[in-house]
Amino acid sequence: MRPMRLLTAGVVALAATTSAALPATATGGAADPAPVDYHQWTLPRDAGAGRAEGLLPGQRGLRIGRPAGAVEHTEPGLGTTRRYEFGSWTSPVYRPGFDATQLVASWNADTPAGTWLQVQVKGEGATWFTLGRWASGDQDITRTSVPDQSDDTGYVDVDTFVAASGHPLRAYQLKVTLYRLAGTRATPVVRTLGAMTSAVPARFEVPASRPSLPRGVELPVPAYSQNVHVGEYPQYGGGGEAWCSPTSTQMVIEYWGERPSPEALSWVDPTYADPSVDHAARGTYDADYDGTGNWPFNTAYAATYGLKAHVTRLRSLNELESYIARGIPVVTSQSFEKQELDGAGYGTAGHLMVVIGFTPAGDVIANDPASPGNAAVRHVYKRAQFETIWLRTKRHTSSGGTASGSGGVAYIITR
Incomplete structure (x- = not known):
């Protein structure tokens, strides 16, 4: 499970992308009560629009060429201090066209042994x-x-x-810095860099959308239960009981025909079922957050399998239906009390699952990893209930207080 972070008034929601292969910019107009925008730079194609220092174009992205400099970097947890050469790419100033209140960046990159990267943002x-x-x-x-x-x-x-408050994000720049061990020729390669911006008022209720698919659709997404992994590798955010995000991400990775190699999985206890889920938990773990629910870390992990992935927010189930119609399952983030989602059997302050289809009546078919076993992962959830718990930004708790919701957060992972 992933506890929801605080969402202040005016923070939430994003539009669907228009291509399975490459997200397009979608900007809310002046009259839009919930304007959103996702913008992405594809590298090296768009590199000339920004400023490169020490990086060169390669076949698959930007890589370190003649480094811009070097730095000593200490990792207390690993007990190391090493010297790294680096180069960077800074995007041009980008204006989403509205007063944004929130930004989430995404990147797709490869980091072979001895390399890593850092992503930064600057407003005005x-x-x-x-x-x-x-x-x-x-x-x-x-x-x-x-x-x-x-x-x-x-x-x-x-x-x-x-x-x-009082300082809306009207423009921003992104910067990615690539690092490699000094004296080596290894290099990270960054393929895409993008960000979602949004500005949606706080809301407890979301009007239900009418089904838009002419018939029911269900995608053959593998079903994995996080609860199969209870107690496994608690150093990665607490063990399987907390691994809803990487479990969901791994389901989608394997839907696209990708999975870790036997060599990559060799560290997992051979008595454990579904070792690719353990591997995904390790590959998405955020040490400071102490969990596996960092949104862009999950999409970046998916992209290491040659997929294209980013974090966004969608406005409605109609937008999600458009992905399902194109054969793209969507990972969604939601929070709810037990009585707010019939058939779930639990309540949560933050949880990820995979929407894999819709019934002929328009209800949601989801692979919900918070299930006792793989055979129990498939659920059908009532459309209006699901849309509310996913898209709202505020919710009432059983103790009489209020808490935040994700506002339609989604992982879009495609070929």
């Missing part, structure tokens, strides 16, 4: 905020978000930049 102020230090492995650096970042323009909440 002078501060660069770090949104993640990332590598697909965990032997060179500790994969982590960075705490305690704020100024008068906003702050970072794990993987999300939240604009301060």
Whole structure:
């Protein structure tokens, strides 16, 4: 499970992308009560629009060429201090076209042994905020978000930049810095860099959409239960009982025909079922957050299998239906009390599952990893209930208080 982070008023929702292969920009208009935008730079194609320092174009993205410099980097958890050469690419200033209140970045990259990367964002102020230090492995650096970042323009909440009240995010730049062990020729390669911005008022209720698919559709997504892994590798966020996000991500990776090699899985106890789920938990773990629910770490993990992946927010189940119609399952984030989602049998402060289809009546078919076993993962949830718990930004708790909701967060993972 992933506890929901605080969503302030004016924070939430994103539009669907229009291509299974490449997301397009979608901007809300002036009259849109919930404007959103996802913008992505594909590298090296779009590299000339920004500024490269020490990076060169390669066949699959930007890589380190003649380094821009070198730095000593200490990893207390690994007990290492190493010298790394680096290069960076800074995007041009991008304006989403509205006063955004929240930004989540995404990237697709390869980080062979001895390499890693860092992603940062800057609004119209002078501060660069770090949104993640990332590598697909965990032997060179500790994969982590960075705490305690704020100024008068906003702050970072794990993987999300939240604009301060009175300081809307009208423009931003992204920066990716690639690192390699000094004296080696290994290099990370970054293929895409993008960000979702949004500005949606706080809301407890969401109007139900009418089904848009002419008939029921169900995609053959593998079914994995996180609860099969209860107690396994608790160093990765608490064990399987907390692995809803990587379990969901792994289901979609395997839907696309990809999975870890036997060599990659050799570290997993051979008595454990579904070792690819354990591997996904290790590959998405955020040391500072102490969990596997960092949204862009999950999509970046999926992209290491040659897939294209990013974090976004969708506006309605109609938008999600458009993905299902194109054969694309969608990972969704939601929170709810037990009585708010018939058939779930539990309540949660934050949970990920995979929408794999819709019934002829328009109800949601989901692979819900919070199930006792793989055979019990498939659920059918009432459309109006699901749409509310997924898209709302505020909710009432059983204790009489209020809490936040994800506002339609989704992982889009495609070929």
